Amino acid sequence: MATRSGPYDEMLVDGEPRSTHRALAATLDELGPEGLAERARQRDSYLDRHGITFTLGERERPLPMDLVPRIITPSEWSDVEAGVIQRLHALEMFLADVYGDMEVLNDQIIPRSLVTSSTHFHRQAWGLKPSNNVRIHVSGIDLIRDEQGVFRVLEDNLRNPSGVSYVLENRRTLAHVLPEVFAKHRVRPITEYPERLLEALRASANESVNDPNVVVLTPGVHNSAHYEHAFLARYMGVELVEGRDLYCREGRVWMRTTSGPRVVDVIYRRIDDDFLDPVHLNADSVLGVPGLINVARAGNVGIANAIGNGVADDKAVYPYVPALIRYYLGEEPILPNVDTYDLSDPEQREHVIANIESMVVKPADGSGGYGLVMGPTATEKEILGAIKAVKEDPRGWIAQPVVRFSTYPTIVDDGSISPRHVDLRPFAVNDGKNVYVLPGGLSRVALPEGSLVVNSSQGGGSKDTWVLEDSMTIERPIPLEVPRAVTIDMDVPERLDAPSAHDDRMLQQERQQQQGGMSC
Amino acid sequence: MLSRIAESFFWLGRYIERAEATTRILGEHYQLIVEDQSISEPMACAVLLDALSLPHIGVEDGLLLVRSVVGESGLPATITGAVGAGRDNARAVRDSLSTDTFEALNAAHLFLSRGLTHSSSPGVGLHRILERLLVVNGVIDWTMPRDEAYYFMKLGRNIERIDMMGRLLAMRHEQLWPNSGPVAVLRAAGALSAFLRKSGPFQGADVRKFLVLDETFPRSMRMCAADAELAVRALESLGVGDGGMLLREVGMLRSSLEYTTSDDPVEINRLIADARQAAIRASNQANKAFFRQHGTIVWSH
Numbered sequence: 001m002a003t004r005s006g007p008y009d010e011m012l013v014d015g016e017p018r019s020t021h022r023a024l025a026a027t028l029d030e031l032g033p034e035g036l037a038e039r040a041r042q043r044d045s046y047l048d049r050h051g052i053t054f055t056l057g058e059r060e061r062p063l064p065m066d067l068v069p070r071i072i073t074p075s076e077w078s079d080v081e082a083g084v085i086q087r088l089h090a091l092e093m094f095l096a097d098v099y100g101d102m103e104v105l106n107d108q109i110i111p112r113s114l115v116t117s118s119t120h121f122h123r124q125a126w127g128l129k130p131s132n133n134v135r136i137h138v139s140g141i142d143l144i145r146d147e148q149g150v151f152r153v154l155e156d157n158l159r160n161p162s163g164v165s166y167v168l169e170n171r172r173t174l175a176h177v178l179p180e181v182f183a184k185h186r187v188r189p190i191t192e193y194p195e196r197l198l199e200a201l202r203a204s205a206n207e208s209v210n211d212p213n214v215v216v217l218t219p220g221v222h223n224s225a226h227y228e229h230a231f232l233a234r235y236m237g238v239e240l241v242e243g244r245d246l247y248c249r250e251g252r253v254w255m256r257t258t259s260g261p262r263v264v265d266v267i268y269r270r271i272d273d274d275f276l277d278p279v280h281l282n283a284d285s286v287l288g289v290p291g292l293i294n295v296a297r298a299g300n301v302g303i304a305n306a307i308g309n310g311v312a313d314d315k316a317v318y319p320y321v322p323a324l325i326r327y328y329l330g331e332e333p334i335l336p337n338v339d340t341y342d343l344s345d346p347e348q349r350e351h352v353i354a355n356i357e358s359m360v361v362k363p364a365d366g367s368g369g370y371g372l373v374m375g376p377t378a379t380e381k382e383i384l385g386a387i388k389a390v391k392e393d394p395r396g397w398i399a400q401p402v403v404r405f406s407t408y409p410t411i412v413d414d415g416s417i418s419p420r421h422v423d424l425r426p427f428a429v430n431d432g433k434n435v436y437v438l439p440g441g442l443s444r445v446a447l448p449e450g451s452l453v454v455n456s457s458q459g460g461g462s463k464d465t466w467v468l469e470d471s472m473t474i475e476r477p478i479p480l481e482v483p484r485a486v487t488i489d490m491d492v493p494e495r496l497d498a499p500s501a502h503d504d505r506m507l508q509q510e511r512q513q514q515q516g517g518m519s520c
Numbered sequence: 521m522l523s524r525i526a527e528s529f530f531w532l533g534r535y536i537e538r539a540e541a542t543t544r545i546l547g548e549h550y551q552l553i554v555e556d557q558s559i560s561e562p563m564a565c566a567v568l569l570d571a572l573s574l575p576h577i578g579v580e581d582g583l584l585l586v587r588s589v590v591g592e593s594g595l596p597a598t599i600t601g602a603v604g605a606g607r608d609n610a611r612a613v614r615d616s617l618s619t620d621t622f623e624a625l626n627a628a629h630l631f632l633s634r635g636l637t638h639s640s641s642p643g644v645g646l647h648r649i650l651e652r653l654l655v656v657n658g659v660i661d662w663t664m665p666r667d668e669a670y671y672f673m674k675l676g677r678n679i680e681r682i683d684m685m686g687r688l689l690a691m692r693h694e695q696l697w698p699n700s701g702p703v704a705v706l707r708a709a710g711a712l713s714a715f716l717r718k719s720g721p722f723q724g725a726d727v728r729k730f731l732v733l734d735e736t737f738p739r740s741m742r743m744c745a746a747d748a749e750l751a752v753r754a755l756e757s758l759g760v761g762d763g764g765m766l767l768r769e770v771g772m773l774r775s776s777l778e779y780t781t782s783d784d785p786v787e788i789n790r791l792i793a794d795a796r797q798a799a800i801r802a803s804n805q806a807n808k809a810f811f812r813q814h815g816t817i818v819w820s821h
Contacts, residue, residue, distance in 0.1 A: 042644045171555065176643040179554040179582065186557050191700045198720060234713060237720035492690055493796050495573045496683075496803050497596050498531040498605060499812070 008149040008406040009419055010070070020073050020468075023184035028068065031180065033415045039067055040411065042177045052169050054456055055224045064461035065170050066410045067178055070422065070443045071185070077467045080151055081437045083335030084141050084428050086325060088435055091158060091312045093328040095135045098311055099126050109327045110320045114344075117395055118317065119365045120159075120310020122273060124280040124293055128307065131207060131299060132432035135306035137200050137268075140164075140425040140442070143335065144405035152403070153335050154423060156313040156321070159305060160270050163442040163456075164193060164427045165228035168235075170464040186469035188439040193427070194235035196438075197268075200431035201236075204302035205265040212265035212302075214238045215255065217246070219271045219287045229270050243271070248291035251298045266302040267292075273307050315398045316342070316364040338403055343394040352399040353387055359399045360452075361386045374452060376402055402452065408463065410445055421446045422463065423454050440465035521668045521760075525616065527811035528609040529669045533676030535596065535606030536625070536660075540653040541684035542572065542599050546589045547646040548708040552693070553582045556700045567696065571687045573597050586642040590632070590649075599649060600632045618663035621656070628652035668758055671751045675806065678748035679799045682741050682773075685709065686796035689728055702727045711737055728788050732795070733777060741795045745774035748802065762809035769805050773798040 011017055017025035028036070047053075047062035054063050072080070097104045098115055105112040115121055140161030142154040171190055175182060198214065205212035218229035220242055233240035245255050246264060254261040269276060275285040277292040295301045311317065319340040322333045341348040341359075352359055356375050363371040373386040390397050407419035426441035443463040444454035454460040546568070553564045565585040569576035572589065574597050579588050591598020596605045607629045610622055631652055636645035664670045688708055693701035705727055706712040714737045715730050734740040738747075748770045756767065773795060780791060 038640065042640055046644070172551070175551050175554045176647075177641050179550075179641050179643065182554045182557070187555070189556055189699045191703060234716055237716035237718070492571060492573060492687065493800055495597055496800060498527070498534075498609065499807075 006147070007404040007419075007421065008145055008147055010145070010149075010406050010408045010422075012409070012419075021071055024069070024071060024181060027181050027183070028409075028417065031178075036067060036411060037415050039177050043067065043173060046173055046177055050169075051227070052166070052173070053227055054166075055222065055226065056456075063166050063456060064447065065166075065173060066445055066461055066463045067174070068409050068411060068417065069174060069181055069464040069466050070408050072424075072440065072465065072467045074468055074470050076151075077439065079334060080143065080424075080426060083151070083153075083333070084139075084426055084437050085435045086329065086331065086334050087141060087153065087156070087321065088136060088139055088428055088430060090321065090325040090328045091139075091156065092134070092136055092430070094324050095306070095309060095312050096129075096133065099128060099308060104324070104327065107327070109323055110317065114314075114316055114320075114395075115311060118311045118314045120273065120308060120314055122281070122308040122311075124277075125306065125308035128293070128297055130204060130306055131302060132203050134200070134204055134304075134430050134432045135309055136312075137204060137304035137306075137430055138164075138197065139305075139428050139430075141335075141428070143424045143426065144338070144403060145424075146338075146403055146405060149406065151335055151424075152338050153318075153321070154338055154405075155315060155318060157425070158309040158313040160225075160272070161425070161427065162225040162228050162270070163425055163444075163462075164438065165231035166462055167427065167438065167440065167442050167465070168193060169231075170462060174464040185466065187466040188469055190438055190440060193429070193438050194232060196429045196431070196436045197232065198236040198238070200429045200436075201266045201268050201302070201304055203431045203433075204304055206299055206302070209265050213263060214266040214268065215241045215246075215264050217241055217243065217267050217269040217271060217289075219243075219275070223270075225270065232268070243275075243285075243287045243289050246289045246292075248289060248295050251295055251300050253289065253292065253295050253301045264301060266304065268304045273310065276303075276307065310365065314364055315340075315362055316344075316395065318398070338400050341399040343390055343397050343399060349390065349394060353390065356383055356387065356399075358402055360402050361390065361397055361399045364396050364398055372453075374402065377451075405452065408443070408445070410447070410461075410463075412447070412449075418449070420449070421452050421454065424465065439467035523811050523813065525613050526668065526672045527807075528612040529672040530676040530806060530811070532606055532609040532613070533673035533678075534680040535602045535609065536653065536656055537677045537680040538596070538684060539599050539602040539606065539628075540650065540657065541681070541688070542589065542597075542602065543646055543650045543653060544710060545572075545684070545688055545708045546586065546599070547643060547650065548704045549691075550582050550586055550642055550646070552697055552700060552704045553585070556697050558699075559696050564696070567691050571691045583642065586636070586646070590636060590646075593633070603629050603632055603653075613669070616669055618659070620659045620663055624652070624656040624659045628656055666754075668755065668760055671754045671758070672806075672810075675748055675751040675755075675802075678744040678751065679803050681739055681744040682748075682795050682799040685731060685739065685741055685744070686792050686799075689731060689792055694727060705731070709739055711739065728785070728792075729783050732788055732791055733780065733783065735778075741792070742774070742777035745770060745777055745795070745798075749774050760810070762805070766802060766805045766809060769798060769802040773802070 011021045043065060052062055053060040094104060104110055105115060136158050138161060140157040140163065142157065143151050144154050145151055168190060201214045202212045215238055216229055216233040218226060218240055230240055241255055247254055253264040255264050271287050274282040276288045277290060278285045278288055279290045280293045296303050319337065319342060322337055325331060325333045341352050343349045343352060359375040361373045373382050405421055405423060408422045409417045410420040412418055422443050422445050424441055424443050427438045429436045443465045445461040445463055446452055446454045447459060447461050549568050553561060561582060562580040565579045566576045568585060569579060574588065579585050589598055591600045593600055593604035595601035607625050610617055610625050614622055632649065636642065688705060693705045706715050709731055711731060719726055719730065732741045735742060737743060752767045752770055776794065777791060
C-alpha cells in the first residue's frame with residue numbers, strides 16, 4: 001500500500017508544472033489574475049446569453065465552467081478508452097444475460113438475490129431483445145485518479161447519463177473567451193459526438209426500416225437536464241418530444257404531427273424507466289407512453305437506453321464488475337474499481353460501522369450525489385442516521401473508503417488558482433459494431449476547498465477536458481510564403497464598391513461654404 | 521426619387537450586409553483556427569483573406585487575422601470599413617432615415633472606431649459588433665416605409681448576401697477542416713439550426729447544397745435571388761423600371777437556382793460561380809439604369 005501522501009496533483013509536481021502542462025501554466029501566468037477575472041466575466045455573460053444552464057430546484061443556472069482546461073495525455077487516454085470499452089462489453093453481456101438465460105446467476109458469479117432485489121431489475125424487460133443487441137447505447141463511466149494517479153472506476157452510469165452537452169459547450173465557450181490557451185496544443189476535436197449518437201440510434205431501429213425516424217423523449221422543460229435534451233435533438237436534427245406527443249397503436253409508436261400521425265422508429269428517452277410506460281411500470285406516470293413496452297416487444301421501436309439497464313449500474317452490483325469482465329471476456333480489468341464493502345455481509349458491515357468516519361456511504365440505487373454520507377465531514381447526526389439506515393436496509397447501501405482523488409488547479413472565488421478535486425466522466429456510444437469514446441468527457445470539480453463531492457446537483461463545476469493529439473505540442477515554423485495549393489482554385493470575383501460620391505474638389509468646396517457654417 | 525439618394529440606399533443595404541456577414545464569417549473562422557489546429561495558422565489566415573479580397577502580407581496568426589479583417593475605415597472590404605461606408609451613405613440620406621436607424625448605425629460605427637479592447641478575446645469583441653449590426657438591420661426593417669428607398673436597400677442587401685455567401689463557400693471549410701468545417705460554415709451563415717432541422721447530420725456536399733439551393737432558409741442563394749427579384753418587381757410597380765433588364769438578370773439567376781435539375785457537387789460549384797457573376801451584373805445594371813444613367817451631364821472643368 002502506498003503512503004497516504006495526499007491527493008495526486010495532475011498539473012504540478014513539487015510546485016512545478018509537469019512537462020505536459022508547461023505551456024498551459026505559462027499562458028495562465030501571462031494572463032495573470034486580472035486577465036483571468038476579466039475572462040471569467042466574459043464567460044459568465046456568454047453562458048447567460050446562450051442559456052447554457054441546468055435547472056436546480058426552481059432555478060435555471062449556468063453550469064460553472066472553470067477557465068483552466070484539464071489536459072489528458074494520449075497515453076493516459078488510450079488506457080481510459082480501452083478500459084471503458086472493455087467494461088462496456090462486459091456490462092452489455094451481463095445485461096443480455098440477466099434479461100435472458102441468466103447463466104451468470106446459475107454459475108454463481110454474482111448472487112442471484114443481489115440482481116433480483118435491485119430496484120432497477122425490471123421483469124417487464126425480461127426476454128426483450130433489442131434488434132441490434134445493444135442496451136447501453138450511451139454510457140458515462142465515472143472515473144477518478146487515486147493517490148498514485150491511477151484511473152479507477154467510481155461508478156457506472158448506464159441509464160440516462162447526462163452532461164455531454166456541457167462537454168461540447170465547454171469546448172466552444174473556452175475557445176470563445178480564452179483562445180490563448182489553445183495556442184500551443186493540439187486537442188482532439190469532439191464535434192462529431194451528435195453524429196455518432198445519431199448513427200447509434202438509427203442502428204437500433206428494426207432492420208426492415210430504411211430511414212428510421214428518431215426522436216428524443218424529454219420529461220419536459222422543468223427537468224434539470226432539459227437544456228441537454230434540446231441540445232442533442234437540435235444537433236442530431238431530430239424532433240424533441242414529450243410523452244404526450246406520442247401514442248401507441250397497432251403495434252407501432254406514433255407521433256402527432258400537423259400532417260397526421262407519423263411512425264417513430266427509435267426513441268432516445270431521457271426519462272427514467274419507471275415513468276416510461278404506465279401500462280407496465282409506474283401507473284401514475286404522465287410523462288410516458290402507454291403501451292410502449294408492447295411495441296418494443298414486437299420489435300417495432302428501438303428504445304435507448306434499454307429498459308432495465310439500472311441493474312448493471314446498481315452500486316451493489318458494482319463490486320462484481322471486475323468478476324464479470326473476467327467471466328464474460330476472460331480478461332483482467334484495465335480500469336480497477338475502488339474498494340467497496342458489501343453491507344449485506346455482516347462482517348464487512350461491522351467493519352464499516354466501526355470505521356465510518358473514514359468511509360463514504362452511498363445509496364445503492366442513487367445518482368446525482370443525493371443521499372450520500374461523507375464520513376470525514378459528516379455531522380454526528382448524519383453519521384448516526386447512516387448507521388441506522390445501513391442496519392435497517394443493508395441491501396440499500398454500499399460503503400467505500402474515502403478516496404482522496406486527484407486535484408487540478410482551479411480558479412477559486414478570490415481569483416487565485418488552487419487545487420480542487422476532479423473526476424472524469426467519459427461518454428461512450430455503442431452502435432452495435434463499434435464503441436466510440438468521446439475524447440475527454442466531463443470533468444467535474446468540487447468547488448469548496450477539500451470537498452470530494454463533484455455532482456452538479458451538489459454545486460460542482462466543470463472543466464473543458466482536452467485529450468491531446470499524439471504529437472504533443474505543435475512545432476509550427478512560420479513559412480515565409482504561404483502555401484497556395486488550397487487557395488489557388490479559389491475563384492473570387494471582383495469586389496464592387498460604391499463609386500466615390502465626392503471628388504476632392506467637391507469635398508473641399510463643400511467644406512468651404514461660409515454661410516450657415518458654425519464659424520460666423 | 522433622386523438617383524443619388526437611390527444609390528445611397530442601395531449601398532447602405534450592401535454595406536450593412538457586408539459588415540454583418542464578414543463579422544460572422546470571421547468569428548467562426550477564428551474559432552475554428554483556435555479549436556482545430558490541423559491547418560497551419562498562416563494558411564488558415566490566407567484562406568479567409570483571399571476570400572474577402574484582402575491582402576495577406578504578414579498576417580500569420582489568428583489575432584493578426586482578426587485585426588486585419590476588423591480593419592480600418594477606408595477599406596470597405598473590412599468590417600470597420602464597411603460600417604464606415606454604410607454610415608457615409610446613411611449620412612447622405614439622413615433626412616429620409618428614421619432617427620433610430622442612424623443612431624444604431626452610428627453606435628456600431630463608434631464602437632468599431634474605438635477598436636477591440638485588449639482585455640477581451642477576439643470572439644467576445646466580434647460578438648459585440650455583430651449584436652450592434654443586428655440591431656441596425658432590425659431597426660431598418662421595422663422603421664422604413666416600404667417605398668422606393670426601401671426596395672433599393674433590399675436589392676442591395678440581397679445582392680451582397682449572394683456575394684458574401686459565395687465568398688464563404690469559396691473557402692471550402694469542409695475540405696480544410698473535415699471534422700469541424702461544415703458546422704463552422706453553417707454557423708457563419710447563421711444556418712446551423714435551420715440545416716439541422718432539415719437534414720440532420722453533416723456531409724460537406726449537403727451543406728453547400730443547402731446554402732445554395734434551399735427554398736426555406738432566408739440566406740440561401742436561391743432565396744436571396746428570389747428576394748432581389750421581389751425588390752425589382754416592387755420597384756417596377758412603383759414605376760421605377762429599366763425596360764426589364766435588371767429583372768431579367770435577377771430573374772434568370774433565381775430560376776437557374778430554382779429549377780436546377782442536378783445537385784452534384786460540380787453543378788453546385790458552377791451555380792455558385794454563376795450566382796456571383798450574376799450578382800455583379802445586377803449591381804452594374806442597377807448602377808447603369810438608375811444611379812449613373814448614360815447621358816448624365818457631368819461638369820468637368
